[in-house]
Amino acid sequence: VTTGTAVGQTASKLGRLQQLFGLTGSCQMWTLYIRLYGRKFSREDHVLFIKLLYELVTIPKLEISMMQGFARLLINLLKKKELLSRDDLELPWRPLYEMLERILYSKTEHLGLNWFPNSVESVLKTLVKSCRPYFPEDATAEMLDEWRPLMCPFDVTMQKAITYFELFLPTTLPPELHQKGFKLWFDEFIGLLVSVQNLPQWEGHLVNLFARLATDNIGYIDWDPYVPKIFTRILRSLNLPVGSNQVVVPRFLTNAYDVGHAVMWITAMMGGPSKLVQKHLSGLFNSIASFYHPSNNGRWLNKLMKLLQRLPSGVVRRLHRERYKKMTWLTPVPESHKLTDQDVTDFVECIIQPVLLAMFSKTGSLEAAQALQNLALMRPELVIPPVLEKTYPALETLTEPHQLTATLSCVIGVARSLVSGGKWFPEGPTHMLPLLMRALPGVDPNDFSKCMITFQFIATFSTLVPLVDCSSVLQERDDLSEVERELCSATAEFEDFVLQFMDRTSCQFAFQLYVYQYRALKFLMLS
Numbered sequence: 271v272t273t274g275t276a277v278g279q280t281a282s283k284l285g286r287l288q289q290l291f292g293l294t295g296s297c298q299m300w301t302l303y304i305r306l307y308g309r310k311f312s313r314e315d316h317v318l319f320i321k322l323l324y325e326l327v328t329i330p331k332l333e334i335s336m337m338q339g340f341a342r343l344l345i346n347l348l349k350k351k352e353l354l355s356r357d358d359l360e361l362p363w364r365p366l367y368e369m370l371e372r373i374l375y376s377k378t379e380h381l382g383l384n385w386f387p388n389s390v391e392s393v394l395k396t397l398v399k400s401c402r403p404y405f406p407e408d409a410t411a412e413m414l415d416e417w418r419p420l421m422c423p424f425d426v427t428m429q430k431a432i433t434y435f436e437l438f439l440p441t442t443l444p445p446e447l448h449q450k451g452f453k454l455w456f457d458e459f460i461g462l463l464v465s466v467q468n469l470p471q472w473e474g475h476l477v478n479l480f481a482r483l484a485t486d487n488i489g490y491i492d493w494d495p496y497v498p499k500i501f502t503r504i505l506r507s508l509n510l511p512v513g514s515n516q517v518v519v520p521r522f523l524t525n526a527y528d529v530g531h532a533v534m535w536i537t538a539m540m541g542g543p544s545k546l547v548q549k550h551l552s553g554l555f556n557s558i559a560s561f562y563h564p565s566n567n568g569r570w571l572n573k574l575m576k577l578l579q580r581l582p583s584g585v586v587r588r589l590h591r592e593r594y595k596k597m598t599w600l601t602p603v604p605e606s607h608k609l610t611d612q613d614v615t616d617f618v619e620c621i622i623q624p625v626l627l628a629m630f631s632k633t634g635s636l637e638a639a640q641a642l643q644n645l646a647l648m649r650p651e652l653v654i655p656p657v658l659e660k661t662y663p664a665l666e667t668l669t670e671p672h673q674l675t676a677t678l679s680c681v682i683g684v685a686r687s688l689v690s691g692g693k694w695f696p697e698g699p700t701h702m703l704p705l706l707m708r709a710l711p712g713v714d715p716n717d718f719s720k721c722m723i724t725f726q727f728i729a730t731f732s733t734l735v736p737l738v739d740c741s742s743v744l745q746e747r748d749d750l751s752e753v754e755r756e757l758c759s760a761t762a763e764f765e766d767f768v769l770q771f772m773d774r775t776s777c778q779f780a781f782q783l784y785v786y787q788y789r790a791l792k793f794l795m796l797s
Contacts, residue, residue: 301343309353317359320347327397328365334373334386341397348400355599356444361404363413363438370394370437375430398437405440407450413438414455423466432472435459436479441486444601448490452483456491464499469507474527477503481531484538486600488588489607493539494546500539501550504532508577510561510570529576537584540617542607552620562627571633578621578628579637582644585609585617589648618649626656635676643683650687650695657684658701665708671720674712678723681705682730689734696753702731703760706767713774728771737764 327340420431443451507527628638712724741762
């Protein structure tokens with residue numbers, strides 16, 4: 271294990287290495303050191319490494335390849351922001367801005383005088399996002415003074431200004447510094463978002479900024495006056511056809527909101543005393559539920575499926591943050607705005623019907639399966655029963671293999687919640703063996719997709735539950751519940767399942783082998 275003194279000596283030696291052998295050798299040495307030892311150094315040495323790399327990456331006119339190497343190393347050191355608080359580290363924002371202005375808005379690249387690789391933009395933006403939590407408390411006012419003169423809605427400079435604001439504005443300031451943070455620009459920017467109606471290109475960047483602001487400051491901003499307008503804009507951004515003409519405005523296809531940031535914004539606004547967001551969210555899904563019907567298909571479906579997939583995932587992440595995640599220096603969510611059990615129930619009830627419709631979508635059942643997986647983690651008693659109601663008939667039918675494939679895919683998604691049981695759905699494990707026995711006819715080499723999903727289904731349940739006969743426990747213990755006694759009795763059938771599974775797979779593959787041999791013999795005879 272590397273001690274703090276040794277790391278300090280290493281850092282000083284690396285500084286001398288830079289002077290003697292240049293930046294290339296030192297960059298390779300630092301990268302190798304981090305790869306070998308990770309973060310096995312003290313907090314002071316961690317800060318020392320970051321400041322040294324920050325000075326190097328912001329050297330004017332540094333070679334692009336070297337700058338990218340230093341930037342990636344710095345991103346790696348800043349990746350776990352919970353390790354360093356704002357009291358430990360402070361980084362200036364202006365050198366990064368000058369570097370982005372020089373590279374991303376170069377006045378000579380289009381003339382062929384400079385050339386930058388395609389990856390440099392993503393590296394620089396990731397670097398700014400990594401450094402953003404450590405900008406000084408006065409950085410917000412300085413940024414507003416720098417870019418506010420560019421904000422003219424009728425000029426192309428508006429796009430540049432909003433892009434910089436989205437990228438640089440810090441939103442993780444503690445509550446006592448909010449007067450120096452988002453409160454300097456919130457009213458102005460939200461008024462701009464509400465007043466603009468023609469969906470300019472920069473509106474999406476403004477939505478991304480508000481989504482990040484809401485996520486980092488849950489409970490400190492009153493969104494209720496703007497919730498109706500926000501959901502109206504999100505619904506409009508989905509670009510759904512209305513009426514018989516189905517008129518499409520081209521810019522609504524290209525300038526639509528990013529679904530991921532829209533989901534971030536919605537999940538961050540949920541909860542609180544008013545419940546207004548949940549009311550509008552229920553109204554949103556009531557209005558678009560018919561578009562999830564399997565008979566509907568169009569350009570809008572991919573965006574709707576992505577919304578259905580990411581929204582439950584966002585709620586699960588917020589619940590983990592509020593209830594299970596270890597506390598860090600980042601601002602915690604106030605108790606008054608944490609999601610309650612009733613909030614979670616209301617959310618699952620409003621979204622479950624569109625998810626069940628999307629199981630048989632023409633684009634596939636992957637998004638629905640992922641949504642059901644996250645919903646089952648929150649409320650298995652509301653999610654698993656309707657899925658099982660669709661699964662058992664699908665296992666019995668022989669004429670609709672696509673229905674079997676879709677339902678098995680969704681059952682695989684909820685498998686962990688099903689077999690774990692618990693207080694929410696204690697009878698869940700009792701369904702495991704009937705499902706396994708009914709899935710055996712799906713091992714059919716003539717239908718490749720059905721065969722593969724059946725193997726995945728059996729493999730998932732076999733991984734989650736050991737196939738052990740526990741029926742003898744009934745004679746050894748008398749403190750088991752009714753469900754536990756039923757489960758112990760059912761485990762006696764595991765042996766029959768394994769034998770039938772092995773017999774079916776061996777017969778099927780032997781038949782397939784004979785088919786291949788017959789085809790080979792026929793080919794030889796013809797030749």
